[in-house]
Amino acid sequence: MDRTTEFVQQLTDAQRRLYAFILSLMVHPDDAEDVLQEVNLVLWQKSGEFQPGTSFDAWAYKVAHLQVLAYRKRVQRQRVLLDDALLARIADVARDEMASVEDRRRALWQCLQKLPSQQREMIRLRYSPGGSVQAIADALKRSVGAISQALYRIRGQLLECIERQQASEGKLS
Amino acid sequence: MSSGSPQVMQLLSLLLDGQATPEQEQQIVELLKTDDAAVRQYVRVMMLHATLQWEHSAPLAVHVEEASPLEEALALEAHAAELRARREREETEHRRDDADFWLKLTQQMDEPIGPPVRHIVIPRTTLYIAAMLLVAVGLGIIYRYWPAATPATEPPGAIAHQPSVEPHVTPQPKPEPSVPPAPIYARLAGACAAAWTTDTGLPLTLAQGDPLPSDQTLVLRQGVAQLAIENNIAVIEAPARFTVRSSQRLDLAQGKVYGIVNDTARNLTIHTPTAVIVDLGTEFGVRVQPTGESDVVVYSGRVAIYPGATEVDEKTPPAQVLEKATAAQITHTGIHPLEPAAVDFLRDLPDSYTWELLATRPLAYWNFADSQEGRIANLLSPYRMTGRIEGAALIDRDDAVAGASLRLVDDTACVVIDDEPGMDDRLTAYTVAMWVKPLSTTPQNIFLRTHSELGPIVRFSHQVRIDEQGRFAHYVFSSVDGSISARADNYWYLDAPATDSPKPGEWQHVVISAQDHGWIRLYINGREQKAVAVPGRLQREMNQWRIGGPSGLVSGEQSQPFTGWVDEIVLYDRVLTPAEITHLFNISPAGARGSNPHGNPIGP
Incomplete structure (x- = not known):
């Protein structure tokens, strides 16, 4: 495999992880999607700087962190929740955690299957395009508070389940 | 935790x-x-x-196809221009604050154009780099919005095109969900080696009994699945892409479905890219090929066909009604005749052993489990290579084996299997695998190929026998390219006897293979016994296989028919490798044929 092909493959392989990393820093999915595209472009432009044999992910996270900072400065359209220092702290932890993101993703799918069908459907509605607490509340004719509470419980159950799966496979530190 | x-x-x-x-x-x-x-x-x-x-995330309206470098470059430039314009707008607004930071971050990528440009510019002359950048960015987009695209399946030059959308990809407008979850019409009744994804490539784990979402396209990438749609059954073979629309409608975009309609009051309708196919109380198979053509085979009852239709009702007259044991292919140009044997369908959910065996792509497979009225079913198709029992052969159960086997009781016992058209010409190579339980080591014919009119005394070959020395043997007639003419028809025999002796009363796995100008080989319990070079072409001008019954001998005399048990006969029109033969031996269900873990009485 030539270097370019290898690079493209690494870049594509890293997409999920990069998105998760960026979303951790951005919170808002739309912002994270914009930054992900910019990060892809920057990584490609800087591909010559990448040293084969070194960690692609570590390099990509570093670039992504800088891109997030740049984006925040550039698009000051809303109040920033996390300041730069806290962002750096979260980025450090996120870099560690991203090593397990694929395992956690697989565990998540098993955990989703264990959910009662109504809860699975709630997750589907929430995360499908256009999904929001308000939209679900309207569709199911329930209050926004009830939907928020339900989503909180479901997320909690999913996290518990993922942790259990990880622990049973010896993948949890 | x-x-x-x-x-x-x-x-x-x-x-x-x-x-x-x-x-x-x-x-x-x-x-x-x-x-x-x-x-x-x-x-x-x-x-x-x-x-x-x-x-x-829903897939964007991206289209993946092979593109020329020029197309890639144009698409890339449009993408870059959009990014550039956006960034310039943003930079104008925020130049004071972030100029130093952004300049530092992007100056290297701008170097090819030269300072003081701050936006990203792609060199025009480097189409290759441009294409790769698009691939990189495009694949990112694809991976983000179209998880079905994977490095293993993506064509090397594939790119994401959005010809009718602005180059910068943004998430789709978010429709408000306004209806409750769709009703459930179908459940997964069972599956074998199944791998599921959504239409967008999102992996799905479906367990037996799980409801299948309505109006959501599902992809069965591997394996076989059995759906219960109300009281009706659909067996779906991968690779298949389908959508359950209602309790009576299944949309099949690609793949094979075998429908069993138990509820005659509720017809099952299959919508394909070229037709609507309505059962009229029946069992039928539908295959939709990747090009969209739909093949329909009717196994019982009748099926109505509406070519080119998207919706039909009771008042719509069908273009054609197919009867039992008929078939048709529906293309965009109309309905064309089709041989029922042209398409094989799995009519039931295979067990894991059968599935693994079918994955080796046999030509025919007789396991004696689905045989009735003196007929020996070829599991791959009821319309070709079906055996018929003659004499004292019967389907029986041996205590040592799970399921049914063929028992040949005396010298009248035989099973005759006629060829499908064109097989004789195709058999430039073959492999036959079977489990055999002889009752003695006297010379016997176990399996052979012959001609229906000349008979197995005059013409036979491709034979599994127990020879005069009490050994399993693979016995083949081959033409001799040269001057040797040992027989009137210019064929000479080749004999590959086993070194492992048959064990009367025990099941043994016997495999024979041969090829024109190649080798004839014999394997017992996965282990090769003997290989003999074939000097010319294997015997042709035959049209029938026989299990048991008499056969000729080189001496011109008649050998004894086989008495004993036979099971799991698998025929290939190619030579299996030793590894494949070992695999066949090893996948036999544990405990089915003896005491060792592989169910084999003799270890390899």
């Missing part, structure tokens, strides 16, 4: 859903600033959120 503080979890959940108040947001920030555990919990919640967000 705990997933963290419930308080943090609740606050984060509100934050993710845009429901957190400013006070709650501040509370989160304070917790993150002061509590390391909260930071880790935050990151894990965000990973969960990101994964769900990523996996559930």
Whole structure:
């Protein structure tokens, strides 16, 4: 495999992880999607700087962190929740955690299957395009508070389940 | 292990859903600033959120295809121009604050154009780089919005095109969900080696009994699945792409479906790219090829065909009604005749052994489990290579074996299997595998190929026998390219006897293979016994296989027919490798044929 092909493959392989990393820093999915595209472009432009044999992910996270900072400065359209220092702290932890993101993703799918069908459907509605607490509340004719509470419980159950799966496979530190 | 503080979890959940108040947001920030555990919990919640967000995103209207370098470059430039324009707009607004930072970050990528340009510019002359950049960015987009695209399946030059959309990719407009979840019409009744994804490539885990979402396209990438649609059954073979629309309608975009309609009051309708196919109380198979053509085979009852239709009702007259044992192919140009044997369908869910065996692509497979009225079913098709029992042969159960086997009781016992058209010419090579339980080691014919009119005394070959020395042997007639003419028809025999002796009363796995100008080989219990070079072409001008019955001998005399048991006969029109033969031997169900873990009485 030539270097370019290898690079493209690494870049594509890293997409999920990069998105998760960026979303951790951005919170808002739309912002994270914009930054992900910019990060892809920057990584490609800087591909010559990448040293084969070194960690692609570590390099990509570093670039992504800088891109997030740049984006925040550039698009000051809303109040920033996390300041730069806290962002750096979260980025450090996120870099560690991203090593397990694929395992956690697989565990998540098993955990989703264990959910009662109504809860699975709630997750589907929430995360499908256009999904929001308000939209679900309207569709199911329930209050926004009830939907928020339900989503909180479901997320909690999913996290518990993922942790259990990880622990049973010896993948949890 | 705990997933963290419930308080943090609740606050984060509100934050993710845009429901957190400013006070709650501040509370989160304070917790993150002061509590390391909260930071880790935050990151894990965000990973969960990101994964769900990523996996559930709808595919964009991207189209993946092979593109010329020029097309790629043009698309790339449009993409770059959009980014450039956007960035320039943003930079104008924020130049004062971020100029130094952004310049530092991007100056290297701008070097080919030269300072003081700050935006990203792609060199025009480097089409290759341009294409690769597009691939990189495009694949990112594809991976983001179209998880079905994987490096293993993506064509090397594939790119994401959005000819009718602005080059910069943004998420689709978000429609408001306004209806409750769709009703469930179908459930997964069973599956074998099944791998599922959504239409967008999102992996799905479906267990027996799970409801299948209506109006959502499912992809069965591997294996076989059995659906219960109300009281009707559909057996679906991968690769298949289908959508359950209602209790009476299944849309099949690609793949094979075998329908068993138990509820005659509720017809099952299959919609394909070229037709609507309506059962009229029947069993039928539909195959939709990747090009869209639809093949329909009727096994019982009748099927109505509406070519080119998208909707039909009771008043719509069908273009054609297919009767039992007929078939048709529906293309965009109309309905064309088709041989019922042209398409094989799995009519039931195979067990894992059968599935593995079918994965070796046999030409025919007789396991004696689905045989009735003196007929020996070829599991791959009821319309070709079906055996008929003659004399004292019967389907019986041996205590040592799960399921049914063929028992040849005396010298009248035989099973005759006629060829399908064209087989004789195709058999430039063959492999036959079977389980055999002889009752003695006297010379016997177990299996052979012959001519229906000349008979197995005059013409036979491709034979499994127990020879005069009491050994399993593979016995073949071959033409001799040269001057040797040992027989009137210019064929000479080749004999590959086994070194392992048959064990009367025990099941043994016997495999024979041969090829024109190649080798004849014999394997017992996965182990090769003997290979003999074939000097010319294998015997032709035959049209029938026989299990048991008499055969000729080189001496011109008649050998004894086989008495004993036979099972799991598999025929190939190719030579299997030793590894494949060992695999066949090893996949036999545990315990089915003896005491060892592989169910084999003799280890390889």
